Amino acid sequence: MGFCELRTEVDNDSEFSKRRQVELARFLLRLGYDTVAFNVSATGLLKPHHRCQISICDMKDILSPQDASNPPLRVDSRPVMQQLLRMTVTVDDISHLHMVDVSNEIASGYHLLAVCPLTDKVFEQCCKFSKVDIISLDLANRLAFPIKAIDRGVFFEITYGPCLRDAGARRQLFSNAMELVRATRGRNLIISSQAERAMELRSPHDVISMSEMLGLGQGGRGKLCLDANASKLLAQARKRRRKSGHATVTSTSKVDPRERWSIPGGGEEERARGGGEKQDFISLALESDESDSDKVEGNEEELEAANVPEQTAESTVEEKGEGTDKGRTEEKSSSLSQEKMEISPAVKASDRKRPLEQSTGGGPKKDKKKRR
Template sequence: MFYDLNVEIAQKNQRQTLEVLKHYGYSVVALNHTARGGIPSNLVSTVIHVFKKTLTPSQSDKASNLGLTSLSPTSYDLLAVKPTNEATLLKACTDLEVDIISFDCSSRLGFWLKHSLFSAAIQRGLHFEITYGAGVRDQAARRHLFTNAQALIRATRGKHLIISSEAQKALEVKGPYDVINLGTLFGLNQAVARSTLTSNCRAVIFHSDARRTAYKSVITVKSGQIDESDELAVNGSGKRIASDAGGHKTAKKARRTR
């Protein structure tokens, strides 16, 4: 199952674009909406599984939430943020409750991509998006696309990456195997390049579902009654204390079973 998690919502021939995506073999698509108000509640498609996604560009270094407080999280299936400087990238990687960190790959990034920072985001389950649509439209943007994609791959060690079209019209959509080949040109091996359209995208949706439905949940387990004859205790030295048949406690080394 192939995914494209970034298709522009503001386009005249949206139905045609979705039909082309289906023809190419994509099963799941996220329609991208830049957050400047509400998203249409009647946005549906009968040809492909459509998610709603918001892309929120950062406004300033001092913005503590990058504009996310103005959103209703339940109105969107996926949340993404596009940092424009190092301060907002730090905020996105370490603090923001989003699913995707995207980058404007069509122009030169004005900040360094540090492995330590991306590792923190990976530990939180976030994914990083490379978009190729601008590279289809413009030759100069294509050069920046390759430079930025390779820098992102180095910073992430090839982990937690997704590749999306950011298509503004049907002609900008590429087939999944063409995108996989593009990923290998960026420097990924074939298997990892394929995961940017499949398993990694699926992980993004699972992360979104957990963020929206299981936030700060707590599970409690009730312990059962232990018979005195089967009393067990574990002390700090890693030894197991058990009662023998005569009621006397004997120390036995705890053994790990494989």
């Protein structure tokens, strides 16, 4: 996946916002972005009028007349731009946070769901238990709570659009962004524009240069905020919206364009497999044949029967070896006993002579007694 712009501001009105969507998507395509998310903002509790009323633009409308008339840039050969619908809810009361959930009926109409906490309690609740895709802090204003170290896999967003409108917001943005980078250690961060007009958009390389001043350094982490981290965020959002326990076999041509984003590849795999024709995705479970299993069992029995004589021969050899070892040990023990029998009388005689010599005082005294 290429560069992603995951927040461009539009109104929740299908007629008025359509022209703005086309304008923003057209300019982002020229800048080199592959993915765009149109954001609708809400505050407090979600109500029925917050339901998604905007739709995805047609690529024929996004491409300018010059691009559509140019053969190398016609719609069929031009890569399709991924369009997403997003909702950002600003919450200042912790009791309103239970409505900000991807499983909510009102929020389920959007591809991405973000929350903007305004208090410390709401921020802690979002970091620990909230079921949202993005936590977007109001970095253009002074934060009412400190940003603590975060170890949970939550994605945070830095928006540079407000700093282009006000110099005071620019100073506050750089200060808060550096604090957020220190708290998150530069992980799970994305950078978005929050642009209301096309003139507020910046190219990916300009955003990467700006990220160096936000504390991300020159190690390439600024680029990760636009491509790798964004693609990881979208993959996580797809998993949250999938229901486990069932499988569906269908053709992507029948899928609603708003739901094709959840299909990896977006239909490109179908064209590659079918040579341009769309096919259905079918998963098959391979099972082994009974004949093959019978053959394997028969071969195992033959091998066991062939190994039996070898084992018996080895056992007889071992028995013979044990017999010879026993004979040798018996011969050694008998020879040792004979040596003991030969040595013991001499030892006893010598032991008897020593006390006599000590008592009589030696040999000369015996000679004197005999002479007398």
